[in-house]
Amino acid sequence: xxxxxxxxxxxxxxLITESNDEFDALRDAFERQIKPRGIIEQMYVxxxxxxxxxxxxxxxxxxxxxxxxFRSALEDLLTQLLKQPGQNDWHVQDEAQALxxxxxxxxxxxxxxxxxxxxxxxxxxAIEAAxxxxxxxxxxxxxxxxxxxxxxxxxxxxxxxxxxxNLAHQLRESADRIIDGKGVLRVEDAASKRSTAA
Amino acid sequence: xxxxxxxxANRRNARKSIGPRSxxxxxxxxxxxxxxGLTMNITSTAAAAKQLDKLVRKIAGNTEDAxxxxxxxxxxxxxxDLARVRRxxxxxxxxxxALGELDPPRLTxxxxxxxxxxxxxxxxxxxxxxxxxxxxxxxxxxxxEAVRRVxxxxxxxxxxxxxxxxxxxxxxxxxxTVSFNCSLKL
Numbered sequence: 001x002x003x004x005x006x007x008x009x010x011x012x013x014x015l016i017t018e019s020n021d022e023f024d025a026l027r028d029a030f031e032r033q034i035k036p037r038g039i040i041e042q043m044y045v046x047x048x049x050x051x052x053x054x055x056x057x058x059x060x061x062x063x064x065x066x067x068x069x070f071r072s073a074l075e076d077l078l079t080q081l082l083k084q085p086g087q088n089d090w091h092v093q094d095e096a097q098a099l100x101x102x103x104x105x106x107x108x109x110x111x112x113x114x115x116x117x118x119x120x121x122x123x124x125x126a127i128e129a130a131x132x133x134x135x136x137x138x139x140x141x142x143x144x145x146x147x148x149x150x151x152x153x154x155x156x157x158x159x160x161x162x163x164x165x166n167l168a169h170q171l172r173e174s175a176d177r178i179i180d181g182k183g184v185l186r187v188e189d190a191a192s193k194r195s196t197a198a
Numbered sequence: 199x200x201x202x203x204x205x206x207a208n209r210r211n212a213r214k215s216i217g218p219r220s221x222x223x224x225x226x227x228x229x230x231x232x233x234x235g236l237t238m239n240i241t242s243t244a245a246a247a248k249q250l251d252k253l254v255r256k257i258a259g260n261t262e263d264a265x266x267x268x269x270x271x272x273x274x275x276x277x278x279d280l281a282r283v284r285r286x287x288x289x290x291x292x293x294x295x296a297l298g299e300l301d302p303p304r305l306t307x308x309x310x311x312x313x314x315x316x317x318x319x320x321x322x323x324x325x326x327x328x329x330x331x332x333x334x335x336x337x338x339x340x341x342x343e344a345v346r347r348v349x350x351x352x353x354x355x356x357x358x359x360x361x362x363x364x365x366x367x368x369x370x371x372x373x374x375t376v377s378f379n380c381s382l383k384l
Contacts, residue, residue, distance in 0.1 A: 010281030013288040039256045064342025141349045170378040
């Protein structure tokens with residue numbers, strides 16, 4: 001039943017680097033929690049999974065953006081810290097570039113960078129802060145998209161609840177109408193017939 | 199560049215035109231306002247229309263009530279619109295990941311002036327930056343960089359996605375009301 005319904009819904013396209021199995025596992029997890037009944041609820045679950053998948057993709061991207069800004073951020077920071085009064089950027093730029101390059105691969109360069117940072121009471125979190133500052137425009141855009149997606153996910157979850165509540169209300173109302181309209185009338189009719197016969 | 203008189207003559211002549219006459223010309227002109235196709239009707243291909251009909255039938259159930267069917271169609275249509283925007287998003291990221299950028303690089307006016315000045319001075323003309331060469335070779339950095347490069351476009355697509363989702367939610371609400379009223383009639 002579930003497979004038939006899923007086949008009717010448009011398939012979520014994934015990036016070639018993303019795993020279909022992981023997406024299916026995510027959807028199964030949501031289905032176990034929400035227990036969708038009928039195609040409309042299934043549609044909402046599919047929507048929620050797609051949104052969550054995109055949120056995860058953008059969060060991964062956020063980390064990548066910060067990490068890829070590390071080298072240039074470290075270079076800027078070292079240029080600032082190595083510069084003596086009266087010196088220009090280009091006086092220390094080569095040294096900063098070599099140290100920034102070495103920080104990723106060379107233990108000695110890493111130690112040297114830590115020493116330079118500690119001279120100004122700084123540690124490696126200063127590099128992270130510089131990297132975040134450098135990519136703030138992209139991060140802001142990403143954050144806006146993430147906020148929008150999160151609000152849509154919450155709305156979709158709310159829609160499932162609303163749809164169920166609506167359905168339950170309608171079923172209750174139908175049941176009431178059947179009882180009030182037909183069932184009760186017959187009892188009254190039977191009672192009145194008995195009284196007239198007596 | 200065309201003179202004032204030529205521009206005026208072109209405009210006069212254009213006013214006499216009654217538009218394309220051949221079938222091919224009309225077909226080409228019909229796509230003049232085409233931008234990205236995200237607001238296009240899904241039923242434009244036979245296979246998509248068939249798939250849409252199946253979903254409509256599944257949502258509406260056995261009913262033959264025209265209003266219920268129409269509401270179910272609105273839900274299915276919005277669902278397919280959502281899927282189309284999502285496909286466009288993935289295609290954008292894949293394209294940026296494969297080519298490094300979306301459009302061929304365009305020089306700004308300042309860059310053009312610098313280039314001309316350099317050419318006049320006899321200085322070597324700088325090589326254009328190869329966007330693909332600046333893409334990280336490994337995953338997940340490559341996909342991350344691709345997403346970063348198409349962020350403004352992704353944001354625009356998000357707007358379409360939000361609208362399609364809102365349309366679907368409204369359609370579901372209308373559908374449940376209409377199908378309940380229909381069941382009362384029976």
